[in-house]
Amino acid sequence: MHSITVTVNGQAYTKEVEARLLLVHFIRDVLALTGTHIGCDTSNCGACTILINGRSVKSCTQFAVQADGKEITTVEGMAGEALHPIQEGFKEEHGLQCGFCTPGMIMRASDLLSKNPNPSEEEIRWAISGNLCRCTGYNNIVKAIKYAASKMTEEVVES
Amino acid sequence: MIPSQVNFHKPNSLSEALDLLSGNQDAKLLAGGHSLIPLMKLRLNEPDSVISIGNLAELRGISDSDGSFKIGAGTTHSEIAMHQGLRQVLPVITQAAASIGDIQVRNFGTIGGSIAHADPAADWPGALLASGATLDLASQSGQRKVAASDFFQGFFSTALNGDEIITAIIIPKPPAGTRSGYLKFAQPASRFAIVGCAALVSGDPIAEIAVAFNGVSDTPFRDAGVEGALKGKTLSEEVIAKAASMAADGRDILSDHHASSAYRHHLARIYAKRTLNSLM
Numbered sequence: 466m467h468s469i470t471v472t473v474n475g476q477a478y479t480k481e482v483e484a485r486l487l488l489v490h491f492i493r494d495v496l497a498l499t500g501t502h503i504g505c506d507t508s509n510c511g512a513c514t515i516l517i518n519g520r521s522v523k524s525c526t527q528f529a530v531q532a533d534g535k536e537i538t539t540v541e542g543m544a545g546e547a548l549h550p551i552q553e554g555f556k557e558e559h560g561l562q563c564g565f566c567t568p569g570m571i572m573r574a575s576d577l578l579s580k581n582p583n584p585s586e587e588e589i590r591w592a593i594s595g596n597l598c599r600c601t602g603y604n605n606i607v608k609a610i611k612y613a614a615s616k617m618t619e620e621v622v623e624s
Numbered sequence: 625m626i627p628s629q630v631n632f633h634k635p636n637s638l639s640e641a642l643d644l645l646s647g648n649q650d651a652k653l654l655a656g657g658h659s660l661i662p663l664m665k666l667r668l669n670e671p672d673s674v675i676s677i678g679n680l681a682e683l684r685g686i687s688d689s690d691g692s693f694k695i696g697a698g699t700t701h702s703e704i705a706m707h708q709g710l711r712q713v714l715p716v717i718t719q720a721a722a723s724i725g726d727i728q729v730r731n732f733g734t735i736g737g738s739i740a741h742a743d744p745a746a747d748w749p750g751a752l753l754a755s756g757a758t759l760d761l762a763s764q765s766g767q768r769k770v771a772a773s774d775f776f777q778g779f780f781s782t783a784l785n786g787d788e789i790i791t792a793i794i795i796p797k798p799p800a801g802t803r804s805g806y807l808k809f810a811q812p813a814s815r816f817a818i819v820g821c822a823a824l825v826s827g828d829p830i831a832e833i834a835v836a837f838n839g840v841s842d843t844p845f846r847d848a849g850v851e852g853a854l855k856g857k858t859l860s861e862e863v864i865a866k867a868a869s870m871a872a873d874g875r876d877i878l879s880d881h882h883a884s885s886a887y888r889h890h891l892a893r894i895y896a897k898r899t900l901n902s903l904m
Binding site: 506592 | 630
């Protein structure tokens with residue numbers, strides 16, 4: 466067993482884990498943060514996307530021990546008192562149907578908008594190319610991310 | 625999918641990692657883990673131990689000297705894809721990096737891990753062969769350099785010994801005015817290359833030419849037939865079409881459930897043509 470300390474959504478956790486424990490299982494089963502989903506389990510679908518030190522990665526394809534000392538953000542870390550603008554975008558633009566891909570889409574969009582606050586449609590589509598959605602046909606997901614981009618840019622202008 | 629039980633070591637330096645590896649040559653090195661962990665999850669690989677080298681600062685980063693770029697083996701594909709100096713001088717390298725998997729995969733997977741794994745469908749080998757890259761390998765007994773052209777030896781097989789770690793990839797800067805690029809036909813789910821073609825061209829008429837493929841055969845290769853048909857010529861659509869029609873001739877071409885060998889051969893000709901056309 467290995468002792469690891471990770472900060473998840475601003476809270477530090479120290480836990481004993483097996484070396485073979487995948488990070489996504491650590492997040493879901495040890496920390497009980499089940500917003501991060503396991504889809505394909507082969508690093509194709511992106512449902513397990515989280516942020517590690519601000520960069521979007523697939524948590525099904527790394528060990529929890531690799532995250533020792535790192536800062537993680539999951540979908541549970543997005544909303545404050547109100548929904549995060551990205552979450553609001555998915556709600557307003559009907560960016561989800563079954564919702565299974567949504568946490569990964571939101572985390573990927575968060576990484577995109579932190580680096581490119583005003584992406585074009587093509588940039589959005591390219592940015593979510595590692596996230597699969599079987600319901601929406603992607604159009605409303607693109608609209609949701611555009612909604613969030615304008616809302617977040619507006620907030621910056623206002624503040 | 626849950627891997628088998630495994631011991632985990634996290635050395636704090638390259639020399640500590642080499643000591644651990646020397647004592648247990650059946651251990652697997654873990655950097656980003658994007659080649660190793662999928663195999664461990666499927667239990668196709670059940671190492672007794674993994675040695676984590678992903679956090680070793682001495683393996684990370686890209687340095688730019690007069691004559692070459694040095695890419696630390698633990699540098700992520702994403703860091704390479706976004707490097708401005710490489711993008712200007714050797715777009716074949718940044719284009720290969722940017723075509724790997726997807727953004728999340730590129731954010732974690734490393735160049736050293738990918739080339740040590742030597743998947744025939746990986747994107748790095750063609751670009752490294754075409755650009756004349758050399759690999760720095762370290763072991764407890766010292767260091768050695770191996771040309772990329774000698775490194776890749778077959779299906780998941782390389783010149784890396786059990787006690788060695790790839791520390792860096794050295795890519796010489798080509799002559800001013802060299803144009804280069806990488807294009808591939810990707811398997812749509814995994815984005816691995818069914819066929820990938822990397823090319824560098826300089827001079828008019830062409831003085832230096834390199835055309836290399838990955839995905840086509842079990843070992844990546846430079847295509848002397850295509851190169852010979854271009855050397856000394858001025859690039860034109862006709863010249864390229866004729867040269868590209870010889871692509872992968874005489875090679876033992878892979879056949880699998882993604883593409884038959886006849887289809888791969890066809891794709892090699894198409895991608896030689898498209899890659900070279902992009903350099904006109």
